[in-house]
Amino acid sequence: RTVLNADARHGPVRVMADAHKALGNEAFKAQKFEEAIEHFTNAINADPQGHVLYSNRSAAYASLDRFDEALGDAEKCIGLNATWGKGYSRKGAALEGLGRFEDAIAAYEQGLSHEPDNAALKQGLAGAKDRLDIGPAGAGQIGNMFADPALFGKIAGNPQTAAFLNQPDFVQKLQELQRNPSAIDRHLQDPRIMQVLGMLMGINVQTGGAGDFMGGEAEARAPPPPKEPEPEPEPMEEDLTEEEKAAREKKREADAEKEKGNAAYKAKKFDEAIEHYTKASEMMPDEMTYMTNLAAVYFEKGEYQLSVDTCKKAIEVGRAHRADYKNVAKAYARMGNAYVKLGDLETAVKAYEDSQLENRTEDVYKRLKAAQKALKERQDREYISEELCLKERERGNELFKAGKFPEAIEAYTEAMRRNPADHVPYSNRAACYQKLMEWSLALKDCEKCIEMQPTFVKAWNRKGGLHFHLKEYHKALDAYQAALKLDENSAEAKDGVERTIVAINMGSSNEEDQQARAQRAMADPEIQAILQDGTMRNVLSEMQSDPKSANKFMSDPSIKKNIEKLIAAGVLAIK
Helix, strand or coil, X not given: CCCCCHHHHCCHHHHHHHHHHHHHHHHHXXXXXXXXXXXHHHHHHHCCCCXXXXXXXXXXXHHCCCHHHHHHHHHHHHHHCCCCHHHHHXXXXXXXXXXXXXXXXXXXXXXXXXXXXXXXXXHHHHHHHHHHHHHHHHHHHHHHHHHCCCHHHHHHCCCCXXXXXXXXXXXXXXXXXXXXXXXXXXXXXXXXXXXXHHHHHCCCCCCCCHHHXXXXXXXXXXXXXXXXXXXXXXXXXXXXCHHHXXXXXXXXXXXXXXXXXXXXXXXXXXXXXXXXXXXXXXXXXXXXXXXXXXXXXXXXXXXHHHHHHHHHHHHHHHHHCCCCHHHHHHHHHHHHHXXXXXXXXXXXXXXXXXXXXXXXXXXXXXXXXXXXHHHHHHHHHHHCXXXXXXHHHHHHHHHHHCCCHHHHHHHHHHHHHHXXXXXXXXXXXXXHHHHCCCHHHHHHHHHHHHHHCCCCHHHHHHHHHHHHHCCCHHHHHHHHHHHHHHCXXXXXXXXXXXXXXXXXXXXXXXXXXXXXXXXXXXXXHHHHHHHHCHHXXXXXXXXXXXXXXXXXXXXXXXXXXXXXXXXXXXXXXXX
16 A cells, blocks of 8 residues: 655645645734635645644634534534544534534534543533523523623723733624624534623623523533442553554653653753753654653753754644644743843844744733733834924924924824934924815924923914914913913014904994804803803803903902903903
8 A cells, every 4th residue: 555654744845734724824813814825725735634734714604694604614624633633622612603503512522532631622512501491482582681881891990801801802702792782692612702791691601501691590410420440441452563663662761751850950950951851852853742841941951042043843743744833832932031031122022923823822812912911112202203303393393494294293293203302393293284285284293392391481372373363362462471470571462462362342233243252152161160050151141241340350350261261262242
């Protein structure tokens, strides 16, 4: 008979398959599932015996609710590697999507018979059993709980669920459930959804049975009688070739060296640990685990680049010999740790992301978020430069003088990025917006400038000019008077006060203009507060019935100030 040597597929064909797989993984991570399917299909065409490729494409199909195709790929995956737990996990998820919960339970149980400690299979089994107990009607009622408008607030307020809101795929599922509560049936296999559901119901649905899930009391069950100890099976004779026996013995010797290395590592005898792990790796060069252990020792010794190089070699070996995805994920995570120590945060983030793509764990997820945060903070710090800020301000000034206001806005905005603590670019950008008649944007920049530097007279005068143009004379007076308090000799502020008073007096004789100003002023919270004040309501009522009483009230400074503001706003006219 002819037997295909596994190494025959590790040449150009395998390289091509791995390249398509990597593209598919990136597309899947970006939630571009159709694109991911295309890449995984190309990878399968290059390497039809790659069971991991069918698993990945099954996940992409399931993400698009194409569960029949997802099931087909899961079964192909199992057919190629019947002892790999993730294949059964994919099959169970596809069957759940098709509503075949009993078949899903059987798939998860079959997977657990090969990998009894597989957490994903255990969670999938528990979810499938819960969904089978609930039934379609119950699921529909439960789905309505996700239509609560305060759902996101409740999740954020619970320490056990708040972190889920940082995960885009989880938020996407919540949004889908809010739009269509009946879609709950497709998401109950997600342990995060189950945990949120338990939080909303005030119970722990992950550990409860069917009675707990529906809020009822589960019937008490008598503990099963202890099983009779089964007789140990007689050892079976193995028909091994001499070559296979030699390979098995070599594996035992390598594992023995690994155990010695583990003991030395725990005792912090790192050089001794390196010696044992190196021997194990030399005995079994196709086994990546010994290499990842070696990388961990280099990390502890502070030899971070050597740790990175060893992880890369381990991943290369693991890929070539179809290592367990968890071992590949561990190598990527250790590589990310080393890159963090080397200060290469960008590459560390990529390594952590690759680790999560292989096998998602909470610890690596936290490390990924910490690295992303540190990278963002460092990039922000590195971007700040007072010198470059000044250059951008000067460039903006030249563009402003040339009448190129949009280009000047870009220059002033870049100056803000270069030095977020500098208030001047905000005032300058406000002048550009003013030239472009973008009044609200100009006011916003003036107010930001004043918030950053309350003593900057130019910003107060610019603010006054903007309010004057908008015929908000009461606000214009406030701004100009604030400028005069800071600089009593400010010619621009003095002129602004005079122009505003003249405009107020002229507006009083123009009833149409005054009504328009009054209408705008009524939307001003400050004017609303004056009109709603009990004392001012009495004053205005008396002035309306007896106009001469205005002189009496004007002797009170606070009342006088409010009356003048109402007159300036066009709300009050004294004739």
